[in-house]
Each structure stands twice: as structure tokens, then as C-alpha cells.
Amino acid sequence: MSQLAKQPKLRLATVWLAGCSGCHMSFLDLDEWLIELAPRIEMVFSPIASDTKTYPEDVDVALVEGGVGNSDNLALIHQVRQRTRLLVSFGDCAITANVPGLRNPLAGPAAVLDRSYLELADGSAQWPHAPGLVPELLERVLPVHELVPVDLFLPGCPPPAERIRAVLDALLRGEQPLMEGPEMIRFG
Amino acid sequence: MSVRTLRIDGRDVASADGATVLEAARDAGVAIPTLCHLEGLSPVAACRLCLVEIEGSGKLQPACITPVSEGLVVHTATPRLREIRRTVIELLFTEGNHVCAVCVANGHCELQDRAVEVGMDHARLPYRFPDRPVDLSHPRFGLDHNRCILCSRCVRVCDEVEGAHVWDVAWRGEHCRIIAGLDQPWGTVDACTDCGKCVMVCPTGALFHKGDSEGEKHEDPSRLAALQRARHSRQEAP
Numbered sequence: 001m002s003q004l005a006k007q008p009k010l011r012l013a014t015v016w017l018a019g020c021s022g023c024h025m026s027f028l029d030l031d032e033w034l035i036e037l038a039p040r041i042e043m044v045f046s047p048i049a050s051d052t053k054t055y056p057e058d059v060d061v062a063l064v065e066g067g068v069g070n071s072d073n074l075a076l077i078h079q080v081r082q083r084t085r086l087l088v089s090f091g092d093c094a095i096t097a098n099v100p101g102l103r104n105p106l107a108g109p110a111a112v113l114d115r116s117y118l119e120l121a122d123g124s125a126q127w128p129h130a131p132g133l134v135p136e137l138l139e140r141v142l143p144v145h146e147l148v149p150v151d152l153f154l155p156g157c158p159p160p161a162e163r164i165r166a167v168l169d170a171l172l173r174g175e176q177p178l179m180e181g182p183e184m185i186r187f188g
Numbered sequence: 189m190s191v192r193t194l195r196i197d198g199r200d201v202a203s204a205d206g207a208t209v210l211e212a213a214r215d216a217g218v219a220i221p222t223l224c225h226l227e228g229l230s231p232v233a234a235c236r237l238c239l240v241e242i243e244g245s246g247k248l249q250p251a252c253i254t255p256v257s258e259g260l261v262v263h264t265a266t267p268r269l270r271e272i273r274r275t276v277i278e279l280l281f282t283e284g285n286h287v288c289a290v291c292v293a294n295g296h297c298e299l300q301d302r303a304v305e306v307g308m309d310h311a312r313l314p315y316r317f318p319d320r321p322v323d324l325s326h327p328r329f330g331l332d333h334n335r336c337i338l339c340s341r342c343v344r345v346c347d348e349v350e351g352a353h354v355w356d357v358a359w360r361g362e363h364c365r366i367i368a369g370l371d372q373p374w375g376t377v378d379a380c381t382d383c384g385k386c387v388m389v390c391p392t393g394a395l396f397h398k399g400d401s402e403g404e405k406h407e408d409p410s411r412l413a414a415l416q417r418a419r420h421s422r423q424e425a426p
Contacts, residue, residue: 092289095310096281097317099289104317146314153309157289185309187300188288 010172011060013045014090015080017073018100018141019066023091024048026158027063033165040172055079061171063090063154063164067097068142072135081148086171089143089150092157092187099157100141109137153179155187194260203256210238210251213264220264221273221302223280223391224339225252228412229348234340237276237302240264248272274306275313282313283362285320285334286392292405293393299337318362325375328398329387333365336394342366342386345412354380366394388412 043049044056062084068077092098103112118125128134154167170177179185190205196213203212213220224235233250240251243261288294320333343355354377358367369377387395389409396405
């Protein structure tokens with residue numbers, strides 16, 4: 001234990017782009033293993049475990065949930081790539097665009113907003129309009145690796161907690177996780 | 189029946205004349221991945237997943253339609269073939285809209301299984317996100333073109349086993365798709381007997397029972413071979 005305590009803690013971040021937060025919920029499904037994890041990491045940025053609003057420098061590992069769907073996602077993913085040693089595409093939305101990408105066959109943001117806020121509206125049909133507050137939709141929701149280099153792919157919708165644990169366990173030991181077989185790389 | 193001897197991945201294999209390389213390999217316990225192939229239907233070599241290397245031939249050959257011959261030397265799992273198979277699967281995923289998480293066949297999909305087998309943890313090709321329709325005009329079944337990989341199993345089973353020939357493959361390139369009748373809504377095709385064999389043999393969630401939700405399509409395409417055997421033995425009986 002004393003040896004472990006001397007090791008520098010892994011600086012871990014989790015990032016939430018265009019996704020449902022299900023991957024983060026699956027992370028919480030690690031249950032009591034989170035207690036084992038806690039002393040071995042420093043959670044430097046996370047929507048579920050940190051109040052920091054600015055993505056910090058010098059991050060060891062970032063789990064990125066979600067595709068890149070709006071201007072905020074786009075700015076953040078470039079910052080994450082720049083400041084992170086190992087970027088993990090965390091879940092099917094980050095890897096394939098998945099459910100957020102269902103809007104992609106529609107012809108761009110205007111068609112998406114028309115469909116969502118006008119055609120399917122019950123009463124007060126109007127586009128959301130709050131410049132500077134609500135980020136602009138990008139033309140398409142894109143997988144993370146189509147925009148920045150990704151170091152590791154962790155598929156699943158969501159990735160089961162056991163799969164997340166296998167990856168984090170390997171990374172904490174300084175090893176490359178073995179991503180093969182249905183337990184590790186099945187989509188869906 | 190004469191026998192042909194060949195070598196598959198360094199193993200001597202004896203096979204009946206007229207058998208395919210795929211049949212010979214499977215009899216010898218050598219697994220070659222397939223998608224469009226289904227026992228009970230004629231092989232068409234549409235998916236290219238079963239490509240193998242044959243010594244002396246510069247071209248790769250689809251194992252499902254290549255007949256065995258004396259002295260053939262076959263390699264089924266070289267690095268080059270592994271790379272091609274993964275690329276074939278990536279092409280299928282990026283060409284359509286396969287959203288496993290919300291698909292009726294999630295967990296029971298041959299495309300999903302093949303992706304695991306070829307080691308696809310992401311697609312190295314860009315996704316196309318094509319705009320494709322869904323045909324819900326049939327009272328019992330649906331056809332989601334987003335999930336169709338054009339294996340043509342539905343076309344073959346309807347023609348060869350049911351004898352109705354409702355389905356065809358129309359158009360070319362990115363516009364290539366399955367059509368019912370004379371490219372009309374499925375529900376308006378009188379030839380359809382509502383038998384559901386096309387749904388049974390579909391390897392993905394493209395053809396499905398209405399009312400099935402995510403992960404609820406549990407078909408067993410191997411039932412077709414059992415049906416064929418049963419019919420055959422009945423015809424043989426006096």
C-alpha cells in the first residue's frame with residue numbers, strides 16, 4: 001500500500017459531448033470499485049465528479065462520451081486533444097455518432113430544428129434562439145476520431161461497467177488494454 | 189462420387205468433387221466468415237467476406253462459389269485477408285445507418301457478430317449517413333433500408349424456396365437497394381404470401397416483424413436448412 005501511495009496519481013478526466021450521459025451512468029455502475037479507484041486517480045474534470053468548468057492542462061487519460069454535434073463540443077474536443085495524453089472514445093456515440101447521428105441524413109441544422117421544434121411541436125412552435133447561450137448545431141454529428149486523433153476505442157451503448165473497469169485497470173498498470181472479443185468491442 | 193484432395197491452411201483436406209472451398213473448409217473445421225451465404229440458398233458471393241488466397245492465382249476468390257479441385261492450396265486467414273475482411277465490415281457499417289443501440293436485431297445480428305470477429309473497434313472510413321426510407325406498408329413486416337447490407341438472402345429465399353419472387357435488387361452503386369414487386373410498396377405486392385421467410389433469413393434488422401422493439405428480433409436463419417431437408421425427405425417418401 002505504501003508503494004501505491006507514492007506513485008503519482010493518474011490525472012483522469014471524463015467529457016460529455018453529444019450523448020445521453022448513459023456512458024457516464026455506466027461508469028457509476030462500477031459501484032464499489034469506484035472506492036478502489038478513487039485513491040489511484042485525481043479526477044481533474046468530469047460532469048459527474050468535478051465542479052471544474054475549464055478543461056485543465058496535463059491530463060493523463062480522458063474518457064470522451066458522445067459525438068461532436070455543436071460548436072461547444074467542437075471547441076472542447078480540440079482542447080481535450082491538445083491537453084490529454086490518452087484520449088479514449090468512450091461509447092458508441094463517440095465512435096460512430098450513434099443515436100445523435102440519426103439526425104445526419106436530414107439536410108443540416110435548419111432541417112433538424114424544423115423537424116424537432118416546428119413539425120413535432122404541440123403548441124408554441126418556435127426555434128430555440130439564444131445567441132451566445134445555446135451553441136449552434138454543426139452540419140452533422142461526427143465521431144470523435146473524424147476530427148481529432150483518438151488513442152483508444154471503448155465501444156458499447158453504453159459500455160458495460162466491466163468493460164470500463166478492464167480498460168481503466170490496464171491503464172492504471174501502465175498497460176495497453178486488449179480490445180478484442182465480444183466482452184470488449186461489441187457495439188450496441 | 190470422386191474425391192478431391194486439397195490443402196487448407198496447411199492441412200490436407202479430402203472433399204467431394206463439386207463441393208466448394210467453403211464447404212471443404214467448414215467440414216475440416218476451418219472457420220471462414222460469411223454474411224450473404226446461407227445453407228439452403230444458392231451462393232452469390234455478394235459480401236466478399238469469404239475471400240481466400242489460392243496459390244498460383246493472383247486474384248482472391250470467394251470461397252462460397254469456388255469449387256474444390258485436386259491439389260488446390262488455399263489460405264484463409266493471412267494478414268492481407270484479415271485486413272480485407274475488416275475493411276469489408278467497415279464499408280458495410282459506414283455505407284448505411286447501422287445504429288446497433290436502437291436496432292431490433294441488437295444482440296442477434298450477424299453483422300454485429302462479424303464486426304467483433306474481425307476486430308472492428310471503430311471504422312477507419314468516414315460514415316456516409318445516407319438518407320434512406322423505411323417501408324412499413326406491409327401489415328405484418330417492415331423493411332428498413334438503413335440496415336440493409338444487400339446480401340440478397342431475402343431475394344433468394346423468396347424466389348428459390350417460397351417461389352413468390354417478391355424481391356429484387358434494383359439500381360446501382362450508392363442507389364442500389366432491395367425492391368418489392370415492380371418497385372412498389374411491399375404491402376401492395378399481391379405476389380407476397382406473408383410467409384415471413386425473408387424476415388427469418390435477414391442477417392440484420394433490415395427486415396423485421398412489426399411490433400418488435402430494440403433487441404427483440406430473435407430469428408434463426410439456420411431453420412431454413414431444416415425446412416429444406418424436411419421438404420426434401422417428404423418428396424423422397426413414396
